[in-house]
Amino acid sequence: MGNKPHNIFESSYRLFYGKLFSALVSQFGLGYVNQIEDAIQNAFLKSLRIWKSNQMPDNKENWLYIVARNDVINQIQKATKVTSESIIATVDENETVESDLRLQTILLFSSSTRISTQTKVVFILKNIFGLSVREIADSTLLSQDAIYKSIKRAKKNLQLEFANQPIVAFPGKATQKEVSIVEEILYAVFNIGFDSFDEKIQSIVNDDLCLEALSLVRLLFEKYKYNSTRNLLALFCFHIARIPAKVNNGKLVSFFRQDKTQWDKKLIDLAFYYLQKPSQLNKFYIEALIVSKYMTANLYDAEHWNDIVKLYRLLVNIHNSPIVKLNLCYALHKAQREDEASELMNKIEKELPDKHVYFSLVKADILRKMDSKQSEKIMETVLDQIDQTIRKEYLLEKGFINF
Amino acid sequence: MKKFLLLLHEDIEKMSSLSPLEMEELGNAHFAWANKLAESGHLISGDGLHEDGVLIAGKHSVVKDGPYLESKEVIGGYYLLQATNLNIIVEIAKECPCHLWGGTTEIRPVMDMEEYGQ
Numbered sequence: 413m414g415n416k417p418h419n420i421f422e423s424s425y426r427l428f429y430g431k432l433f434s435a436l437v438s439q440f441g442l443g444y445v446n447q448i449e450d451a452i453q454n455a456f457l458k459s460l461r462i463w464k465s466n467q468m469p470d471n472k473e474n475w476l477y478i479v480a481r482n483d484v485i486n487q488i489q490k491a492t493k494v495t496s497e498s499i500i501a502t503v504d505e506n507e508t509v510e511s512d513l514r515l516q517t518i519l520l521f522s523s524s525t526r527i528s529t530q531t532k533v534v535f536i537l538k539n540i541f542g543l544s545v546r547e548i549a550d551s552t553l554l555s556q557d558a559i560y561k562s563i564k565r566a567k568k569n570l571q572l573e574f575a576n577q578p579i580v581a582f583p584g585k586a587t588q589k590e591v592s593i594v595e596e597i598l599y600a601v602f603n604i605g606f607d608s609f610d611e612k613i614q615s616i617v618n619d620d621l622c623l624e625a626l627s628l629v630r631l632l633f634e635k636y637k638y639n640s641t642r643n644l645l646a647l648f649c650f651h652i653a654r655i656p657a658k659v660n661n662g663k664l665v666s667f668f669r670q671d672k673t674q675w676d677k678k679l680i681d682l683a684f685y686y687l688q689k690p691s692q693l694n695k696f697y698i699e700a701l702i703v704s705k706y707m708t709a710n711l712y713d714a715e716h717w718n719d720i721v722k723l724y725r726l727l728v729n730i731h732n733s734p735i736v737k738l739n740l741c742y743a744l745h746k747a748q749r750e751d752e753a754s755e756l757m758n759k760i761e762k763e764l765p766d767k768h769v770y771f772s773l774v775k776a777d778i779l780r781k782m783d784s785k786q787s788e789k790i791m792e793t794v795l796d797q798i799d800q801t802i803r804k805e806y807l808l809e810k811g812f813i814n815f
Numbered sequence: 816m817k818k819f820l821l822l823l824h825e826d827i828e829k830m831s832s833l834s835p836l837e838m839e840e841l842g843n844a845h846f847a848w849a850n851k852l853a854e855s856g857h858l859i860s861g862d863g864l865h866e867d868g869v870l871i872a873g874k875h876s877v878v879k880d881g882p883y884l885e886s887k888e889v890i891g892g893y894y895l896l897q898a899t900n901l902n903i904i905v906e907i908a909k910e911c912p913c914h915l916w917g918g919t920t921e922i923r924p925v926m927d928m929e930e931y932g933q
Contacts, residue, residue, distance in 0.1 A: 425835035453831060456838045461863020461892055463842065465850065544834030
């Protein structure tokens with residue numbers, strides 16, 4: 413399944429999902445969100461059974477849209493026993509899905525005052541980016557159960573809040589807070605694409621998610637011009653520039669061993685163009701700065717790592733997440749400030765779930781010199797937890813963490 | 816050449832919980848598999864089937880809607896294949912993408928006058 417010699421479905425179903433969802437919500441309203449989800453799922457299943465090399469719609473997206481739209485109409489008719497005329501009267505038969513309403517839909521959901529940011533992220537990952545609950549669980553610290561509940565809650569509240577709100581044009585203004593939530597969401601999507609742990613996908617990078625996130629962030633920046641969005645764009649460009657060097661002959665290549673000549677020079681230039689110091693520090697600016705330091709350093713010596721430590725300290729002040737602290741911890745270790753690293757590690761351990769993979773890897777690395785037996789033991793547990801072959805091979809060969 | 820009907824029993828629950836990406840990959844896998852069979856000359860035809868159908872039973876020809884809604888499995892499609900013997904078809908069917916998501920394939924050799932002598 414990994415290789416696709418005949419890629420008939422070529423464009424991404426994930427992309428279709430978000431576009432169809434946004435278009436159908438704008439037509440039928442959020443009151444029918446359950447029917448819309450089922451209809452899109454059914455349309456995809458139908459395409460699996462019907463499409464063949466000699467039996468393929470000219471415009472696949474539109475075919476899916478019409479099938480899903482008719483399915484929604486059927487469901488409404490069945491449930492309400494309303495005659496078809498009254499529903500069809502409100503639906504334009506010739507409508508196509510050409511306009512892309514995803515960003516507008518994300519903005520609308522972001523403006524909700526009834527649901528938490530995390531719930532918004534989960535809901536949008538599912539319905540705009542077309543990830544399944546399992547895929548979201550694989551890529552976040554959340555359980556499938558929690559995700560189901562989140563989505564259910566989100567639907568209920570969004571329906572109450574925006575039942576009759578049309579999703580048509582871009583709101584003329586968006587506050588920094590609303591834009592920040594959209595940025596968070598798109599950043600989460602990007603990270604899921606950039607470092608996929610999905611066992612079904614043998615390649616490490618899910619380019620489609622990264623590129624979709626990038627294109628929506630670019631659109632967001634063009635519309636509202638916030639500095640944080642601009643620096644998020646810089647961050648994305650720095651990361652995407654390295655994708656060509658990230659996997660070589662089916663093997664994952666650690667950041668420090670990548671062939672830098674394979675990095676995309678144009679994207680790095682673009683990243684520096686977008687990187688811009690804000691009047692008030694924001695986390696994307698610091699993160700982009702950290703990546704730019706890594707990517708331009710000639711030597712990874714104590715001086716380099718001490719610089720990185722400084723930047724991570726700034727970042728922790730703005731965004732105090734266990735993962736950021738874990739990165740700081742690793743940088744301290746590389747700067748040979750072992751006492752500070754150990755102390756921080758003990759603090760973080762309490763904030764993360766048991767056997768957290770990334771934490772275990774950092775811990776194993778830090779303990780390697782001090783307590784090699786325990787370090788090996790941790791590595792063994794990590795390997796047991798990881799199903800993805802490419803990642804396993806990488807860890808076995810390098811015994812080292814992935815940047 | 817003998818003919819074989821390959822029936823694809825799909826697990827309804829699993830199929831309807833697939834993510835868009837998984838469906839896309841499944842679609843591509845089916846397409847690649849069918850293409851390979853067409854190139855090797857084993858494929859005669861194949862189609863997907865609607866989930867709902869009609870059952871007609873008894874001497875009064877009572878017509879009922881398909882029974883499929885209550886069952887966990889549904890025949891989602893079929894392939895009509897040809898080969899010199901069943902073993903070849905078994906090897907081909909093992910690779911059918913239907914198995915990726917809890918599906919079962921059933922091979923039914925098409926009866927042929929020649930098997931039963933002159």
